[in-house]
Every structure is written in structure tokens, then in C-alpha cells.
Amino acid sequence: MASSSKPPLDDTRRTTGSPKMKTRAENAKDTLCRNVTIYGRCRYEDKGCAFNHDPLKVNTANQADNKKRFNVDSPSFTPSILSSNGTPVPKKSTTISPKAASAAPFQPRVSVASRSNTSTPTGRTELGSADWTVADVQEFVPQGFDGAHVSALQGNGNGIHTSASFDPFVTTSTPLSATGGVGSVSTNPYTHDPTGALTGGAFFANGGGFQQPVQYHLYAPIGPHNQNTLAYQRNVHDLFLANDFREELQKKSAATLQTLPNTTLPAQVDYFHSLVPLDLSHQKNAATFGYPSWVYKAQSSKDGNFYALRRLEGFRLTNEKAIRSVQAWKRVCSGSIVTIHDAFTSRSFQDSSLIFVTDYHPLSKTLAEQHLGAGNRFQGRQNNTHIPEQILWGYMTQIANALKTLHSNSLAARVLEASKVLLTGKNRIRLNGCAILDVVQFDSQRTVADLQRQDLVNFGQLMVTLGANSPNVMHNPTKAMEHFTRAYSPQLKNSVFWLLNGLQKDQDRTIDVFITGISSQLMSTFDSALHLDDQLTSDLSRELENGRLVRLMTKLNFINERPEYEHDRQWAETGERYFLKIFRDYVFHQVDNSGDAVVDLGHVLSCLNKLDAGSDEKITLISRDEQSCFIVSYKEVKKALESSFQALMKPTRRAH
Numbered sequence: 001m002a003s004s005s006k007p008p009l010d011d012t013r014r015t016t017g018s019p020k021m022k023t024r025a026e027n028a029k030d031t032l033c034r035n036v037t038i039y040g041r042c043r044y045e046d047k048g049c050a051f052n053h054d055p056l057k058v059n060t061a062n063q064a065d066n067k068k069r070f071n072v073d074s075p076s077f078t079p080s081i082l083s084s085n086g087t088p089v090p091k092k093s094t095t096i097s098p099k100a101a102s103a104a105p106f107q108p109r110v111s112v113a114s115r116s117n118t119s120t121p122t123g124r125t126e127l128g129s130a131d132w133t134v135a136d137v138q139e140f141v142p143q144g145f146d147g148a149h150v151s152a153l154q155g156n157g158n159g160i161h162t163s164a165s166f167d168p169f170v171t172t173s174t175p176l177s178a179t180g181g182v183g184s185v186s187t188n189p190y191t192h193d194p195t196g197a198l199t200g201g202a203f204f205a206n207g208g209g210f211q212q213p214v215q216y217h218l219y220a221p222i223g224p225h226n227q228n229t230l231a232y233q234r235n236v237h238d239l240f241l242a243n244d245f246r247e248e249l250q251k252k253s254a255a256t257l258q259t260l261p262n263t264t265l266p267a268q269v270d271y272f273h274s275l276v277p278l279d280l281s282h283q284k285n286a287a288t289f290g291y292p293s294w295v296y297k298a299q300s301s302k303d304g305n306f307y308a309l310r311r312l313e314g315f316r317l318t319n320e321k322a323i324r325s326v327q328a329w330k331r332v333c334s335g336s337i338v339t340i341h342d343a344f345t346s347r348s349f350q351d352s353s354l355i356f357v358t359d360y361h362p363l364s365k366t367l368a369e370q371h372l373g374a375g376n377r378f379q380g381r382q383n384n385t386h387i388p389e390q391i392l393w394g395y396m397t398q399i400a401n402a403l404k405t406l407h408s409n410s411l412a413a414r415v416l417e418a419s420k421v422l423l424t425g426k427n428r429i430r431l432n433g434c435a436i437l438d439v440v441q442f443d444s445q446r447t448v449a450d451l452q453r454q455d456l457v458n459f460g461q462l463m464v465t466l467g468a469n470s471p472n473v474m475h476n477p478t479k480a481m482e483h484f485t486r487a488y489s490p491q492l493k494n495s496v497f498w499l500l501n502g503l504q505k506d507q508d509r510t511i512d513v514f515i516t517g518i519s520s521q522l523m524s525t526f527d528s529a530l531h532l533d534d535q536l537t538s539d540l541s542r543e544l545e546n547g548r549l550v551r552l553m554t555k556l557n558f559i560n561e562r563p564e565y566e567h568d569r570q571w572a573e574t575g576e577r578y579f580l581k582i583f584r585d586y587v588f589h590q591v592d593n594s595g596d597a598v599v600d601l602g603h604v605l606s607c608l609n610k611l612d613a614g615s616d617e618k619i620t621l622i623s624r625d626e627q628s629c630f631i632v633s634y635k636e637v638k639k640a641l642e643s644s645f646q647a648l649m650k651p652t653r654r655a656h
């Protein structure tokens with residue numbers, strides 16, 4: 001590591017004795033005294049004040065300069081009020097606003113300006129253009145959202161950025177309110193709203209809003225897409241997960257974490273707590289299981305995971321063996337069936353209930369809700385759209401997959417209807433509510449083979465119902481079949497007809513035979529699944545670096561400027577800790593030629609990646625007072641980071 005001979009100094013942002021300031025002081029006579037500007041006259045005019053007290057004598061160049069900004073040569077550092085065009089307000093109306101009074105009087109904009117990663121120290125040479133300026137008093141704008149207006153990243157892969165001609169980050173800073181964002185306090189979506197007033201007292205996880213609705217759009221970098229980027233330039237959108245996918249995942253995560261305060265539901269059901277109802281209607285419906293059933297999301301106190309609990313209201317267990325039949329279901333492992341974890345009876349609901357514990361799939365819908373208008377307030381008036389043939393084939397192959405697993409394990413689905421098939425992702429379905437009839441109809445005399453044949457018929461009927469977009473179409477089978485024949489290809493129609501004839505006691509009527517018959521469709525569904533897999537892998541790779549970089553930034557922030565070591569020169573102002581501190585400035589606090597902050601994610605990512613890799617590339621680090629300069633490699637910074645972090649973790653360190 002090479003460094004200048006001068007030892008590192010304290011972080012003295014307001015260095016009063018800089019050569020630049022002296023030069024300016026010599027020119028004081030050309031500068032209009034600030035007291036004249038603010039108060040109309042200067043009390044020290046005849047007592048040695050070096051500044052000009054006659055506005056008429058101030059040369060035009062200086063006047064123009066004064067219009068732009070106050071400078072350090074002014075005798076008084078108290079900011080005055082400027083009119084909208086930047087000129088001082090006449091004395092009569094001059095008062096110092098509370099905002100201006102409480103503002104930090106001066107903020108130096110030190111031009112480190114070493115944006116290129118060469119070892120040439122360029123920072124000092126830029127001083128000519130650097131100015132001490134009165135801190136602008138700005139309204140608070142939530143930080144982080146600015147990223148939403150960032151359009152593109154400049155980055156050429158080797159960390160060299162050419163900011164002069166094109167800085168995509170200097171785009172419009174649209175006020176938040178303009179995007180319907182969080183401009184005012186009253187609409188802050190993160191404000192806790194215990195009354196539910198803002199959300200309309202959301203109730204159902206699937207149907208209503210959330211107690212504290214998350215404003216997904218605030219996460220979305222909705223800045224303008226720049227079409228004219230060069231091959232090496234990257235857009236922020238290129239670096240992170242696609243917005244719609246991220247939003248979908250975020251919504252699912254919000255639904256999973258949703259809680260329902262002041263609920264009348266039991267606080268605890270066996271080893272589950274935090275129940276949230278998932279049903280869209282309060283109507284008791286015993287049609288499927290013979291008992292009214294309710295579905296809740298709940299958290300397990302055993303493993304902390306979220307599950308769906310299906311409660312069969314009023315069920316009394318008379319035969320111990322009945323509930324043991326669930327054991328076989330717990331072993332079923334299929335991507336097309338909602339996994340069953342447990343079943344038990346409970347009195348937590350003040351009745352005798354049977355509870356099934358299954359996987360929870362946030363924000364899923366049933367096929368009945370999706371295609372048949374179930375759960376819709378305007379049910380009946382709903383104009384359901386025709387399901388395209390390819391989607392119907394997709395459903396068919398997934399259900400065939402589920403039945404194949406069940407039948408080869410000597411089980412039968414028994415429940416195969418649109419309200420008990422869950423749509424858990426785009427065109428992705430799973431059989432739900434299986435295993436229940438094995439418990440509640442344990443004593444039924446039907447053989448497994450018989451139940452499996454019934455599965456095939458139910459399968460066919462489900463397809464016809466979906467194809468007709470009408471829940472009750474099977475009341476008139478002939479009409480239903482006519483419709484199906486008209487709407488779909490002969491291959492699909494023949495497959496469905498084959499299923500509907502499944503009750504014939506024919507050796508050839510098994511799910512295996514059916515699967516052989518639709519093998520070409522299986523291939524096309526399989527191919528779609530492979531494409532989706534590729535897509536997800538590529539999406540995942542975009543997020544690859546995030547975790548690593550967050551950990552690195554966490555380490556840096558653990559070390560830098562710890563308040564308890566503020567006056568401990570050994571910790572903060574010497575050796576490795578010191579250049580870690582100015583490395584942070586190098587990464588995050590650079591300014592450009594005109595003293596404006598460089599907000600370049602490409603630069604930050606490039607620096608952090610090099611730091612993490614411990615590259616041999618050297619960079620020039622310049623102290624804030626510009627009195628010291630280090631030429632260090634990323635490798636050395638990495639070593640310093642590691643040893644500082646180790647030192648931080650030693651509990652005895654402070655004793656020294």
C-alpha cells in the first residue's frame with residue numbers, strides 16, 4: 001500500500017485554512033458583503049470588514065456569481081431567503097425562515113472525482129470547480145424511491161464510467177405524489193392502521209385487502225426504459241427480478257404473513273396459531289364432504305411454517321381406524337396434489353371438528369373460482385371466458401399425473417371437482433381435499449378399484465364442466481357433450497369421452513392406459529415445464545449476487561463510524577479502519593465535476609464485487625479533507641475489512 005507522507009487526519013469537512021479559501025479572501029473586496037444582502041448594512045463596514053459594501057461597485061461577474069450561490073467568502077454564514085429567481089429578497093421582508101435557520105450552514109462538496117479506477121489521484125485537481133455552498137433546504141423526500149426514476153445504469157464491466165456525456169441517473173425527480181406514491185403523511189401505506197380505516201377493515205386473505213396493504217408499486221423501478229443504450233450499458237431492470245414476478249412473490253409473501261387481529265377464531269388449534277380464514281363466503285356447504293368445511297391459514301408452533309387447516313364442522317370420530325387412513329396420504333408425494341401433513345379432531349371451535357393439515361399455497365384459487373365464477377359476488381351474471389384447448393390439456397395432464405400417483409399407491413382421489421382443485425400458479429393445478437372422504441366415509445363398502453374407476457369418470461365430468469364454463473352442465477349430459485364436441489378438437493373430445501365411460505369394468509380402463517393415449521400431449525406439457533424451469537433459473541441468476549453483496553455492505557457498515565469508537569483514534573482514524581472509511585466514500589459518496597452526487601449503481605456493484613473478490617486492481621482513496629491519499633488494492637481493502645470485522649467481534653477490544 002502506498003500512501004502520502006502525511007498521517008490521516010480527522011474528518012474535517014469544514015477545513016477553514018484551505019488554500020482555496022485564502023485565494024477567495026484576497027478577492028473579498030470584489031464580493032458584496034453578506035450583511036448588506038441580509039440586513040441592508042454591515043456593522044463592521046468601518047471596523048475592518050474586508051468586503052465590498054457598495055452593491056453598485058460590485059463587478060458584474062461577481063453579481064452573477066452571487067445570484068447563483070453564496071460562498072465561503074461571505075462574512076456571515078447565515079443563509080438569507082432568496083426569491084424564486086435566486087435574488088435576495090428586499091430588506092423589508094427579510095426574515096430568516098425556521099427551515100433555513102435550522103439548516104446546516106455549509107456543506108462542502110469535495111470533488112473526489114476519481115471515478116475511474118486508475119491509480120492516478122485526480123481528486124485534488126478538480127478543486128477549482130468545487131464550491132462551498134449553502135445547504136439547500138429541501139422538503140423531505142423518502143429516499144430509495146429515487147431509484148424508481150432511475151432509467152439505466154452506465155457500466156462497461158470494468159468499472160470505468162463515462163459520466164460526461166450521458167448520466168442516466170440525472171433524470172426527472174418526479175414528486176412521489178405524481179405517481180400516486182407516498183407524498184403525504186396521511187397516505188403513507190406503511191402507517192400502522194389498527195382500525196383498518198385505510199384498508200376498509202380487510203378480512204379475508206384472498207378476497208379483501210390486507211390490514212396494512214403493501215404498496216407493491218413502490219418497489220417497482222418504473223423509471224423510463226432507455227431504448228438507446230449501448231451494448232455494454234445495463235438497465236437497472238436487467239439486474240434484478242422482473243417486476244411482475246417480484247410483485248407476485250411479494251403479494252404471496254404478504255398473504256402468508258397476514259394476521260387477523262381481534263378475531264373470534266380460537267387463538268390455538270392444537271399446535272397451530274394465528275388463524276386467518278380463507279373461505280370467500282360464509283355459506284355453509286356440506287355438498288362435498290357431508291359436513292360444512294372451512295379453510296384457514298395457520299402457523300405451526302412446532303416448525304414455524306404456515307399451513308392450511310381444513311375444518312369439518314360437527315364431525316364426530318367414531319372409529320379410531322378412520323383417522324389412521326391418513327397415514328398413507330402423508331406418504332403421497334406429487335406435484336399435482338396438495339400435500340397432506342396431519343389430521344386430528346379438535347374441540348377448539350366449541351364443537352367437535354375434524355382438522356386436516358395441508359400445505360398452504362398463498363393466493364391460490366379454486367378452478368371453480370377461476371373459471372366458473374364461484375365466490376364471485378356477481379355469480380350468475382359472470383360471463384366466464386372459454387378455456388383455450390392448450391390450457392385444458394395442461395389441466396388434463398396434471399390431473400392424470402395426480403391420479404397416476406394415487407392409483408399406483410392403492411389410493412383414490414374420491415374428490416375431483418372444480419371447487420377442490422387449486423390453481424396455485426399460472427396454469428398450475430393441484431388436487432385438494434383428497435384423503436377427507438377416506439376418513440369421513442371410512443365405513444363405505446366400495447373397493448379401491450371401484451373408487452379409482454369413479455375417479456376417471458369424475459375426471460371426465462370435471463373436464464366437460466370446465467370446457468362448458470358452467471358449474472351445472474352435467475345436469476344435462478347430452479347437451480354438455482354437444483357443446484364440448486363443438487368447442488374442442490376431436491382428440492380432446494375422444495379423451496374426455498373415454499374417461500366418461502370409465503365405469504365399465506374393463507381391464508383397459510386404468511389411468512395408465514389413459515396416460516398412454518395422451519402421450520403426445522404429455523410431451524408438450526413436459527416441454528412447457530422445461531421452458532418454465534429455464535426461465536426460473538435465469539430469473540434466479542439475476543438475484544445471484546444480492547445476498548453476497550448485502551453481507552459485504554453489512555460488514556462495512558458494522559465497522560464504519562461506530563459511535564462508541566468515535567474518539568478512539570486507534571479504532572477509527574488509524575490504519576486499516578481509516579481507509580475502510582474513505583473506501584466507503586469512494587464507493588458511495590463520489591461527486592462529479594460539477595459537485596453533484598454520482599448515483600451510479602454500476603459503480604457501486606463493480607466496486608463491491610471487486611472488494612469481495614479481493615482483486616489486485618489498485619484504487620486511489622482520498623481523505624475528505626483532501627490532505628491524504630492512499631493507493632490501495634481491493635485485496636488490501638478486503639484484508640482490512642476482514643481483520644476489522646474480526647476485531648469488532650472480540651468482546652475485549654474496548655478494554656484496550
Ligand SMILES: Nc1ncnc2c1ncn2[C@@H]1O[C@H](COP(=O)(O)OP(=O)(O)OP(=O)(O)O)[C@@H](O)[C@H]1O
Pocket residue numbers: 206278279280281285288293294295308338358359360361362363364365366368369374375419420422432433
Ligand atoms: N391449501 C390451500 N392453500 C391456500 N388456499 C387454499 C387451500 N385450500 C383452499 N384454499 C382456499 O380456500 C378457499 C376455500 O376453499 P374450499 O375448498 O372450501 O372451496 P370453496 O370454494 O369454499 O368450496 P365449498 O363451497 O365446497 O367449501 C378457496 O378460495 C381456496 O382457494
